[in-house]
Amino acid sequence: MRMENTEDLVRVVLAGLELDTDEDFEHSMEEMLSLVDACNMEVVDVVRQKLPHPEAGTYLGKGKANELKEAVIQTGAECCVFEGNLSPAQLRNLQNITGVEVWDRTRLILEIFSRRARTREARLQVESAYLQYMLPRLSGMWQHLGRQGGASGSMSNRGIGETQLELDRRHINTRIAELSRELETITKTHNVQRAGRMKSTLPSVALVGYTNAGKSTILNKLVEYSGNSDEKKVFQKDMLFATLDTSIRRIHTEGNKDFLLSDTVGFIEDLPTTLIKAFRSTLEEAAHADLIVVVLDVSDPYYRRHKRVTEDTLKELEADTIPRIYCMNKADLVEDYSDQLPKIKEDEIWISAEQGRGLQELLDMIIAKVYSGSETVNILLPFARGDLLNLLHNRAHILSEEYQADGVAVTVNCPAELLERVREYQVAEPD
Numbered sequence: 102m103r104m105e106n107t108e109d110l111v112r113v114v115l116a117g118l119e120l121d122t123d124e125d126f127e128h129s130m131e132e133m134l135s136l137v138d139a140c141n142m143e144v145v146d147v148v149r150q151k152l153p154h155p156e157a158g159t160y161l162g163k164g165k166a167n168e169l170k171e172a173v174i175q176t177g178a179e180c181c182v183f184e185g186n187l188s189p190a191q192l193r194n195l196q197n198i199t200g201v202e203v204w205d206r207t208r209l210i211l212e213i214f215s216r217r218a219r220t221r222e223a224r225l226q227v228e229s230a231y232l233q234y235m236l237p238r239l240s241g242m243w244q245h246l247g248r249q250g251g252a253s254g255s256m257s258n259r260g261i262g263e264t265q266l267e268l269d270r271r272h273i274n275t276r277i278a279e280l281s282r283e284l285e286t287i288t289k290t291h292n293v294q295r296a297g298r299m300k301s302t303l304p305s306v307a308l309v310g311y312t313n314a315g316k317s318t319i320l321n322k323l324v325e326y327s328g329n330s331d332e333k334k335v336f337q338k339d340m341l342f343a344t345l346d347t348s349i350r351r352i353h354t355e356g357n358k359d360f361l362l363s364d365t366v367g368f369i370e371d372l373p374t375t376l377i378k379a380f381r382s383t384l385e386e387a388a389h390a391d392l393i394v395v396v397l398d399v400s401d402p403y404y405r406r407h408k409r410v411t412e413d414t415l416k417e418l419e420a421d422t423i424p425r426i427y428c429m430n431k432a433d434l435v436e437d438y439s440d441q442l443p444k445i446k447e448d449e450i451w452i453s454a455e456q457g458r459g460l461q462e463l464l465d466m467i468i469a470k471v472y473s474g475s476e477t478v479n480i481l482l483p484f485a486r487g488d489l490l491n492l493l494h495n496r497a498h499i500l501s502e503e504y505q506a507d508g509v510a511v512t513v514n515c516p517a518e519l520l521e522r523v524r525e526y527q528v529a530e531p532d
């Protein structure tokens with residue numbers, strides 16, 4: 102289906118199956134509406150059913166599947182979008198019944214990602230995830246040709262469709278391998294860049310959270326607030342998955358306690374595993390941070406659930422041991438809090454990024470965490486202590502460095518664990 106460059110929204114019927122175990126069916130259905138919207142489509146009808154478990158062949162019950170077909174005909178919809186994930190066979194059967202394309206939740210998210218991908222890396226990551234998703238679902242696409250394959254003899258049960266299918270599979274597998282190689286090269290470059298940044302010794306802080314929580318807005322506001330107006334703004338918008346890449350900005354602070362702040366792709370419930378795998382290198386920026394700022398949209402009634410999803414995703418990225426701050430954003434929309442911002446409770450801060458309320462306090466919290474126990478000291482290192490100078494370059498924040506006749510004069514913001522080792526070279530003032 103081609104929808105690019107068209108103003109018209111594609112009409113879709115949304116289908117949802119509520120299982121007995123499903124506690125948050127309504128939340129998922131609401132989220133589907135936003136996802137459909139983010140894909141430039143509009144929901145023209147909704148078909149829902151309650152069942153103890155999905156039907157093996159058609160996901161919905163037979164009668165409901167026919168109802169879905171009727172809805173498609175009545176509304177002139179071009180596509181059916183399902184709230185859950187479908188097996189390849191269910192997908193094929195439902196396509197045959199309804200006569201239109203059928204997308205499940207994973208497919209919809211993949212489509213959104215493919216529309217948003219701007220950088221080369223994001224595009225390669227999305228293509229790889231997309232092909233991995235399509236691979237087991239190809240057979241339905243050539244089924245109509247397969248039935249026409251009327252050759253006799255040994256080829257009789259191998260229609261054109263099947264031959265085409267094999268060719269496609271081979272082609273796709275080759276392309277997936279090619280993409281993995283290209284992405285590996287990019288990942289290596291990332292690692293080198295990251296190592297470079299770590300050498301620059303500034304602490305790194307990562308904004309993470311559910312999609313649309315306000316991560317990019319916070320990054321932009323902090324850059325602006327810290328007076329770093331040369332930096333480019335990050336794209337922020339009220340839609341799911343506005344950001345797919347990682348942006349890193351330097352935040353200037355008083356007292357030379359600068360840090361690097363990164364903004365990356367948002368999380369969502371059941372983020373398809375193909376996407377997590379494909380976007381691993383983008384997401385890994387968070388896994389290497391010194392501090393994670395979990396951003397939550399507290400005006401969303403489901404924000405506690407989003408918090409859980411974020412925490413689970415961080416665990417999956419093996420980033421769950423990194424210290425955290427919880428930034429409760431969009432608090433201007435919460436009646437009980439809107440006139441008392443910012444509000445700070447332990448590791449939690451309630452702010453409104455949009456209204457610029459709580460920015461200084463958020464900065465203070467970040468700085469207190471990443472520079473905790475650190476101290477700015479002046480030292481004069483003998484030339485023989487090149488090893489210590491190296492260590493400081495790698496693990497501390499050097500504010501100034503000057504080669505003098507009797508050694509290297511360094512003013513350094515030193516983390517607590519290194520302080521003891523530099524004490525013997527400490528001088529009152531830089532010489």
Ligand SMILES: Nc1nc2c(ncn2[C@@H]2O[C@H](COP(=O)(O)OP(=O)(O)OP(=O)(O)O)[C@@H](O)[C@H]2O)c(=O)[nH]1
Nearest residue numbers: 313314315316317318338339342343344367454455
């Ligand atoms: N009312 C209100 N709206 C906000 C606030 N912060 C951000 N927004 C709005 O929320 C929407 C989403 O903001 P983004 O910064 O793009 O969100 P994000 O977390 O980067 O989203 P993704 O990139 O999609 O993961 C935008 O329309 C913002 O203007 C806030 O404090 N209050």
Ligand SMILES: [Mg+2]
Nearest residue numbers: 316317343344
């Ligand atoms: Mg964003």
